[in-house]
Amino acid sequence: MKKVSAILIIFSLLSTLVFAAPISKTIKVLFNTSVIKIGSKTSKIETLTYNNKVYVPLNDIAKLNNLKVAFNTKTNTYELTPITQSTTSSVGYSMQNPAPLGTTLTTVVDEYTTKYTFRVTLLDIKRGQEALDMVKKANIFNPDPKTGKEYLLAKFRFELVKIEGEQRAFMLNEGLFTVYSGTKKAYDLCLAVPPEPSLSNDSMYAGSISEGWSIYEVDINDKAPIWSFNSQGYANKGIWFKLYK
Numbered sequence: 399m400k401k402v403s404a405i406l407i408i409f410s411l412l413s414t415l416v417f418a419a420p421i422s423k424t425i426k427v428l429f430n431t432s433v434i435k436i437g438s439k440t441s442k443i444e445t446l447t448y449n450n451k452v453y454v455p456l457n458d459i460a461k462l463n464n465l466k467v468a469f470n471t472k473t474n475t476y477e478l479t480p481i482t483q484s485t486t487s488s489v490g491y492s493m494q495n496p497a498p499l500g501t502t503l504t505t506v507v508d509e510y511t512t513k514y515t516f517r518v519t520l521l522d523i524k525r526g527q528e529a530l531d532m533v534k535k536a537n538i539f540n541p542d543p544k545t546g547k548e549y550l551l552a553k554f555r556f557e558l559v560k561i562e563g564e565q566r567a568f569m570l571n572e573g574l575f576t577v578y579s580g581t582k583k584a585y586d587l588c589l590a591v592p593p594e595p596s597l598s599n600d601s602m603y604a605g606s607i608s609e610g611w612s613i614y615e616v617d618i619n620d621k622a623p624i625w626s627f628n629s630q631g632y633a634n635k636g637i638w639f640k641l642y643k
Contacts, residue, residue: 434458468557470607473595477607493582493633496624496640499523503637504559505628513562518627520639521609522553525616533613537591547615550577551593552625552641555609558602570600570608576629577614577641580622588615614641 428447434454443458456476457467465478491497499520507514524532529549533540543549556570577585592598595610602608616623622642629636 467605468607469605470609491638493578493624493626493629493638496638498640499643501639503639505637507568507628509566511564512566514568515559515562516628517557517559518637519555520552520625521555522551523641523643524551525549532593532611533590536593540590543615546618548618549588549590550614550616550623550641552612552614552639553610554597554612555607556597556602558604558606561604565604567601567603570597570602572598572612574627575612576626577616578624578626579617579620580624585614585616585623588613590615616641 425448430445430447432443432445432452432454434443434445443454445452445454447453456478468477469475470477491501491503497503497520499522502517502519504515504517507516526548529551530543532551533549558568561568572587579585590613592611592613597608597610597612600608600610614623622640625639625641627637629638
């Protein structure tokens, strides 16, 4: 066991951690290798002791509990969620067979010197009067939909799982998404301000999570609009979701 002086920022260990304004001070702590046991699982973990309290790395505790740690850039929060096998790749889903609400799909965005692996989940869909009320509340200057059209809101969760190659941030924005009508005609980009939280202009790094609303204008009589990300104009590439229940 070693006794050292260090400048540390200490956070409480919770199922969800939220950053407050950091306070730095010089303290004396004891570093040690400890055996941690949770249920039937044991692991040797580097710990530190300060003021008669033991602090352990969040990632190590999460691993013992079969949890994954991700940072939510919208809420500035570390989130612990169960590791499951429910995530699927985009294989099997396409423009002709888009994934339903609640599905999580995986895709790799290839930008020459960098590859970004994303997990994307469609969380919710709002349309018609409910969507209009939310859009008007988001910004008083948002216009009414054009004649024959209505607002459609889709809430997504993006998790940037890993970055390969040059370590550059990924800028998530509305221009990366395309919505098609049930007859496969691409809709124009909607310029109205979406409700908060939104997916607009979010810089993401490995481990980051962005969750929010995306806004579209669709034909009132269009009963089967679909959404794509990273399809590059191909009907069988990237991610495809149904924007209807």
